[in-house]
Amino acid sequence: MQHDTILFQLLEKELERQRNDIELIASENFVSYQVLKAMGSVPANKYAEGYPGKRYYGGCEVVDEIENLAIDRLKKIFNLSWANVQPHSGAQANAAVFMAVLKPGDTIMGLDLSMGGHLTHGSPANFSGKHYNVISYGVNKDTGLVEYDDLEQKALAHKPKMIICGASAYSRDWDYARIRAVADKIGAIVMADIAHPAGLIAKGLLNDPFEHCHIVTSTTHKTLRGPRGGVIMIRHDFENPWGIKDPKGNIRTMSQLLDLAVFPGLQGGPLEHIIAAKAVAFGEILDDSFTEYAKQIIRNAQAMADAFMEKGYNLISGGTDNHLMLIDLRNKNITGKKAQETLDKAFITLNKNAVPFDDKSPFVTSGIRVGVPAVTTRGLKEKDVVEVVNMIDKVLMNADNEQLIAGVREDVKEFMKQFPLYPELG
Ligand SMILES: *Cc1c(COP(=O)(O)O)cnc(C)c1O
Numbered sequence: 001m002q003h004d005t006i007l008f009q010l011l012e013k014e015l016e017r018q019r020n021d022i023e024l025i026a027s028e029n030f031v032s033y034q035v036l037k038a039m040g041s042v043p044a045n046k047y048a049e050g051y052p053g054k055r056y057y058g059g060c061e062v063v064d065e066i067e068n069l070a071i072d073r074l075k076k077i078f079n080l081s082w083a084n085v086q087p088h089s090g091a092q093a094n095a096a097v098f099m100a101v102l103k104p105g106d107t108i109m110g111l112d113l114s115m116g117g118h119l120t121h122g123s124p125a126n127f128s129g130k131h132y133n134v135i136s137y138g139v140n141k142d143t144g145l146v147e148y149d150d151l152e153q154k155a156l157a158h159k160p161k162m163i164i165c166g167a168s169a170y171s172r173d174w175d176y177a178r179i180r181a182v183a184d185k186i187g188a189i190v191m192a193d194i195a196h197p198a199g200l201i202a203k204g205l206l207n208d209p210f211e212h213c214h215i216v217t218s219t220t221h222k223t224l225r226g227p228r229g230g231v232i233m234i235r236h237d238f239e240n241p242w243g244i245k246d247p248k249g250n251i252r253t254m255s256q257l258l259d260l261a262v263f264p265g266l267q268g269g270p271l272e273h274i275i276a277a278k279a280v281a282f283g284e285i286l287d288d289s290f291t292e293y294a295k296q297i298i299r300n301a302q303a304m305a306d307a308f309m310e311k312g313y314n315l316i317s318g319g320t321d322n323h324l325m326l327i328d329l330r331n332k333n334i335t336g337k338k339a340q341e342t343l344d345k346a347f348i349t350l351n352k353n354a355v356p357f358d359d360k361s362p363f364v365t366s367g368i369r370v371g372v373p374a375v376t377t378r379g380l381k382e383k384d385v386v387e388v389v390n391m392i393d394k395v396l397m398n399a400d401n402e403q404l405i406a407g408v409r410e411d412v413k414e415f416m417k418q419f420p421l422y423p424e425l426g
Contacts, residue, residue, distance in 0.1 A: 026371020226281025
């Protein structure tokens with residue numbers, strides 16, 4: 001078999017793009033070289049349906065050890081009693097929770113997608129919106145903060161079986177205790193989806209959802225800085241007071257129902273090479289260096305938010321508690337779509353994003369979402385992200401000046417040379 005020149009040239013090209021760009025997509029990050037190596041490793045060849053010690057195939061002794069290592073490290077990070085590391089993605093993790101605790105047609109509540117929520121929290125385009133009765137809550141038009149009073153009123157009126165908290169474009173922390181208090185009034189399950197801020201929660205820099213939320217899901221590739229994937233976690237496993245039954249009609253604990261929902265409910269064979277990479281990433285999170293990384297994320301986000309506001313940019317909620325900010329560009333007379341496309345030309349990568357109560361379509365939008373986890377991994381500090389804001393502002397204020405944009409692109413390439421990415425790859 002010949003070396004696949006075509007494909008490997010494309011990989012070189014993508015590496016070059018990642019090295020040159022200022023990566024500000026809030027959901028992206030750069031895994032370490034050892035995480036990358038584990039992802040392209042030999043358990044990729046292995047079938048291992050089932051769980052450690054209870055597999056449907058032979059030859060699983062080593063992948064059992066790998067998966068147990070990932071589970072043990074994750075438990076240690078968040079002080080858990082149970083975790084499942086098999087979900088192929090964050091969306092799969094959420095789907096498994098739905099499958100474990102709900103029946104089609106049950107009522108759920110989640111943050112509206114247009115207010116910063118996620119597709120899997122009840123969007124009509126997603127399984128969560130198609131198969132369940134969805135009541136959405138939102139944020140306040142003036143403050144940009146979650147409307148907990150409105151959430152409570154709607155919960156008492158509609159009695160959802162599950163309330164979901166967590167978001168993809170929300171720059172403030174969550175009041176998990178408040179949501180749990182509401183849920184307890186109606187006997188609802190609380191699920192927190194910490195896909196975005198998990199790495200900050202891991203180091204105690206944001207409120208702890210685990211004491212208040214029955215079930216917590218996350219991706220592993222955002223602030224957790226691991227391979228693309230998902231996890232489901234429980235700190236205090238509980239006896240299923242709702243009497244939810246497994247497919248054979250037996251009442252089970254929550255963790256048992258969730259294991260059954262991931263496999264055989266939703267997925268087939270786990271991706272053991274990805275689980276190996278999750279184990280590596282979790283090991284890195286347990287190290288003190290990750291504490292410093294998580295703190296730097298917050299310092300960078302604060303510095304960036306201040307720099308944007310000094311230049312007259314309108315940040316939803318007036319700032320950030322976490323790793324991202326949502327900017328309403330309407331006072332700058334540029335749409336989110338045009339901003340994203342123009343910044344792309346200058347090798348500054350971010351995404352257009354609807355702002356709460358947006359009057360433009362999701363394909364155009366009035367805003368952009370800006371996140372710092374990836375540039376913080378590259379090594380940028382406060383003064384560097386202020387420099388990035390200067391470059392963004394220059395491009396957005398001269399969005400039709402191709403020559404100026406080409407100049408910024410050269411500046412960006414030069415600037416990012418200070419922050420090497422994967423020197424191991426030559
Ligand atoms: C990113 C994200 C997910 C989904 O992750 P995928 O791995 O892309 O499926 C789920 N929930 C929230 C809140 C997210 O931000």
